[in-house]
Amino acid sequence: MEPTIQEAYAEESERLEQVMREIDTQLKLLRSTPVYHGHEHTEQVLESIRETKRQQLGAATGEPYFGRLDFQEAGKPNPSPLYIGKVGVDREDNGELLVIDWRAPVASLFYSFTGGMDKAEYDSPEGLIEGLVYLKRNIVIRQQILQRVVDTYNRQGDSLAVTDEFLLYRLGENKDNKLRDIVSTIQAEQDKIIRAAKNTSLIIQGVAGSGKTTVALHRLAFLLYQYREQIRAEKMIIFAPNRMFLDYISGVLPELGVGHIQQTTYADWALELLDHEVKLAEPAARLKTWFAVGPERPAALPDTPIKYKGSTRFMNWLERCMDLFDGSYLPKASFSPWEGKVLAAETIRGWYEVENRHYPPAKRRERVLARIKRWLEMELNKVWEASQKKELKKKSSAKLRDYTKQWTEYSPFSLYRILLTPAERPSWLTEDLLKDLPVTMQEADNSFRKKQIDPEDLAPLLYIRSRLSGIESELLFDHTVIDEAQDFSPFQVALLNLHTRNSSFTILGDLAQGIHSYQGIESWHEFSDLFAEDSRAYFQLERSYRSTMEIIYFANEVLKRSEAETPLAVPVFRSGERVKLVQTTPAGASAAIMSAISDLRHTSDSSQAISTIAVIGRTEAQCAKLHRALTSAGLEPHLIEAGQQSYKGGLSVVPAFLSKGLEFDAVLIVDCDAAHYELTPQDAKLLYVGCTRALHALHIFYSGEPSPLIAGVTGDFVETEAVTASS
Numbered sequence: 001m002e003p004t005i006q007e008a009y010a011e012e013s014e015r016l017e018q019v020m021r022e023i024d025t026q027l028k029l030l031r032s033t034p035v036y037h038g039h040e041h042t043e044q045v046l047e048s049i050r051e052t053k054r055q056q057l058g059a060a061t062g063e064p065y066f067g068r069l070d071f072q073e074a075g076k077p078n079p080s081p082l083y084i085g086k087v088g089v090d091r092e093d094n095g096e097l098l099v100i101d102w103r104a105p106v107a108s109l110f111y112s113f114t115g116g117m118d119k120a121e122y123d124s125p126e127g128l129i130e131g132l133v134y135l136k137r138n139i140v141i142r143q144q145i146l147q148r149v150v151d152t153y154n155r156q157g158d159s160l161a162v163t164d165e166f167l168l169y170r171l172g173e174n175k176d177n178k179l180r181d182i183v184s185t186i187q188a189e190q191d192k193i194i195r196a197a198k199n200t201s202l203i204i205q206g207v208a209g210s211g212k213t214t215v216a217l218h219r220l221a222f223l224l225y226q227y228r229e230q231i232r233a234e235k236m237i238i239f240a241p242n243r244m245f246l247d248y249i250s251g252v253l254p255e256l257g258v259g260h261i262q263q264t265t266y267a268d269w270a271l272e273l274l275d276h277e278v279k280l281a282e283p284a285a286r287l288k289t290w291f292a293v294g295p296e297r298p299a300a301l302p303d304t305p306i307k308y309k310g311s312t313r314f315m316n317w318l319e320r321c322m323d324l325f326d327g328s329y330l331p332k333a334s335f336s337p338w339e340g341k342v343l344a345a346e347t348i349r350g351w352y353e354v355e356n357r358h359y360p361p362a363k364r365r366e367r368v369l370a371r372i373k374r375w376l377e378m379e380l381n382k383v384w385e386a387s388q389k390k391e392l393k394k395k396s397s398a399k400l401r402d403y404t405k406q407w408t409e410y411s412p413f414s415l416y417r418i419l420l421t422p423a424e425r426p427s428w429l430t431e432d433l434l435k436d437l438p439v440t441m442q443e444a445d446n447s448f449r450k451k452q453i454d455p456e457d458l459a460p461l462l463y464i465r466s467r468l469s470g471i472e473s474e475l476l477f478d479h480t481v482i483d484e485a486q487d488f489s490p491f492q493v494a495l496l497n498l499h500t501r502n503s504s505f506t507i508l509g510d511l512a513q514g515i516h517s518y519q520g521i522e523s524w525h526e527f528s529d530l531f532a533e534d535s536r537a538y539f540q541l542e543r544s545y546r547s548t549m550e551i552i553y554f555a556n557e558v559l560k561r562s563e564a565e566t567p568l569a570v571p572v573f574r575s576g577e578r579v580k581l582v583q584t585t586p587a588g589a590s591a592a593i594m595s596a597i598s599d600l601r602h603t604s605d606s607s608q609a610i611s612t613i614a615v616i617g618r619t620e621a622q623c624a625k626l627h628r629a630l631t632s633a634g635l636e637p638h639l640i641e642a643g644q645q646s647y648k649g650g651l652s653v654v655p656a657f658l659s660k661g662l663e664f665d666a667v668l669i670v671d672c673d674a675a676h677y678e679l680t681p682q683d684a685k686l687l688y689v690g691c692t693r694a695l696h697a698l699h700i701f702y703s704g705e706p707s708p709l710i711a712g713v714t715g716d717f718v719e720t721e722a723v724t725a726s727s
């Protein structure tokens with residue numbers, strides 16, 4: 001018979017006390033053991049194990065576990081309860097597992113089991129284990145106090161389907177300024193991605209709010225647990241679009257007990273590798289041009305060098321260039337240090353092409369020059385007469401300097417520049433090769449003179465670096481995550497592949513949010529083609545967890561009205577207030593926005609009290625103006641600008657293109673009129689990004705003619721309102 005709620009609660013309280021007593025005893029013992037500071041290796045290792053345990057148990061004391069699954073393995077007489085937590089805890093005296101780490105193979109049942117099935121199974125190191133699930137229970141413990149017990153499945157109960165009640169409870173919570181872990185409610189389709197094998201190139205198309213970023217971070221924690229002998233946190237890397245986004249996601253990995261994973265942007269990583277030889281042009285100028293409205297709006301996607309420079313066609317072109325470079329790099333002449341003494345060109349060629357063939361050209365140059373120097377020293381040693389030797393030494397040093405000088409030493413940038421500057425093109429660059437360079441690339445780039453480059457030059461420069469000097473093994477990653485990957489170019493990903501062992505990738509993005517289409521991709525094939533067929537995998541996440549049904553239905557309408565061919569989000573069954581379409585007069589817009597903010601902050605429904613609100617504008621200039629207006633009204637908003645390092649929460653004013661990746665309890669889209677959002681795929685994506693940032697409430701403001709992307713949207717998920725100046 002199904003236990004009553006009181007019985008379940010009493011049972012779990014007792015169990016919690018038992019587990020906490022055990023953790024407490026173990027912690028006391030560990031804390032009373034003196035920390036070892038000596039040099040004895042074995043003792044150091046033992047101390048490090050104790051320290052890890054101290055930290056893990058310390059973290060587990062407040063909330064030792066969050067779930068329970070009663071599983072009867074085939075062939076075993078009874079089901080046994082498995083408690084799942086962020087870290088495993090076993091009894092000191094008999095080794096019994098009190099809490100199982102969520103990443104352990106058996107814990108996958110807690111996530112993959114969706115009810116209704118006869119048999120459940122999971123992959124273990126010993127093979128497939130089958131059995132029956134009797135109970136799936138969510139348990140909320142806060143600061144050692146049992147707060148909630150929710151059975152989402154009970155074999156003895158009436159319902160055989162796992163309900164989403166607990167998930168909905170979690171999704172209904174409000175957000176602060178940091179993304180959180182989801183270990184207690186990972187969904188089956190997310191779990192598959194998290195637990196995919198390490199040496200896979202995973203590509204994930206996920207709708208807005210489907211948990212892509214969160215899943216990627218949980219996957220890193222999983223890989224570190226599962227492959228702890230093979231990979232290290234310091235060798236894993238996350239690429240995110242900007243520093244503010246990195247700050248926003250920075251809480252998740254520590255919550256999962258994982259540290260030291262590198263987190264960066266592509267530009268920061270690349271500039272570091274290039275020894276900061278080049279400067280990146282201010283990104284603000286490009287963003288301003290690309291997201292301009294009115295007469296400055298950019299024409300349909302221009303066929304600019306940006307796309308070409310991000311293509312694998314360009315990579316192949318550079319590959320051919322580097323092959324030719326390699327073949328012609330060695331000077332043809334022999335080396336004569338003084339009259340009558342010659343080091344034959346053939347000998348030097350042998351050193352270059354045979355002896356050092358395994359080295360890249362820059363290294364070969366270095367090694368061959370060192371070899372010539374050694375040869376010279378030997379020749380000088382054959383001269384006995386002191387004054388003659390001195391003179392020959394002087395002469396030969398000058399000759400060697402000349403020889404070295406003629407053999408130009410290139411940096412990635414100096415080589416790139418001569419390839420793309422017509423007046424400086426080297427003789428080995430054949431007409432055939434030049435013919436294959438698009439016309440748009442034939443012009444000299446003036447900014448190169450000041451060593452200034454654009455973001456799309458980074459991958460080509462790194463490619464040249466890799467061909468010129470090779471990739472040092474300490475620069476290789478064990479696993480690479482690319483978030484917001486739809487804005488990456490194929491060349492960027494191909495380049496990262498050169499830096500990633502076994503093509504172990506998690507690449508995530510959403511084509512519907514591809515607002516930087518001047519540089520990004522149009523289809524995931526552009527990336528999947530870069531990886532071997534048998535080691536790549538593609539997943540699609542269609543359920544959106546962030547927003548209410550009303551918000552998702554509305555955002556989908558926006559997408560449907562443009563010609564953007566992208567998958568639509570399926571909401572979880574969480575209902576909230578309707579999306580508000582508010583028409584104002586131009587003069588009344590600010591007052592209407594402020595009144596909405598005030599209403600949202602003072603909502604009477606405490607379960608929906610709003611703590612983060614974003615006012616989303618179309619351009620940076622418009623946001624700066626709005627920010628001033630809200631500040632003079634005493635509201636203390638934060639203006640989010642390009643280049644910002646952190647996200648503060650509270651009330652933010654942000655241009656739509658910078659809101660990507662973030663989320664807010666409530667979103668107010670302003671100036672959603674026909675001039676600011678036209679009926680184009682680009683504007684639809686931008687508005688879609690803005691709308692899908694909202695968790696609980698979405699208000700859209702416009703004056704004059706509404707944007708064709710929202711005009712006439714009807715349904716039980718929207719309500720309209722007209723605010724006159726006096727109301």
Ligand SMILES: Nc1ncnc2c1ncn2[C@@H]1O[C@H](COP(=O)(O)OP(=O)(O)OP(=O)(O)O)[C@@H](O)[C@H]1O
Pocket residue numbers: 167170171179180181182185186187190206207208209210211212213214215510513545546660661662663692
């Ligand atoms: N299984 C889950 N349980 C609870 N919350 C979840 C779950 N999956 C996702 N979420 C929540 O949904 C929200 C969106 O997650 P996340 O930002 O990772 O999605 P995303 O796909 O990267 O979104 P976007 O592309 O729109 O930036 C977050 O608040 C996250 O905590």
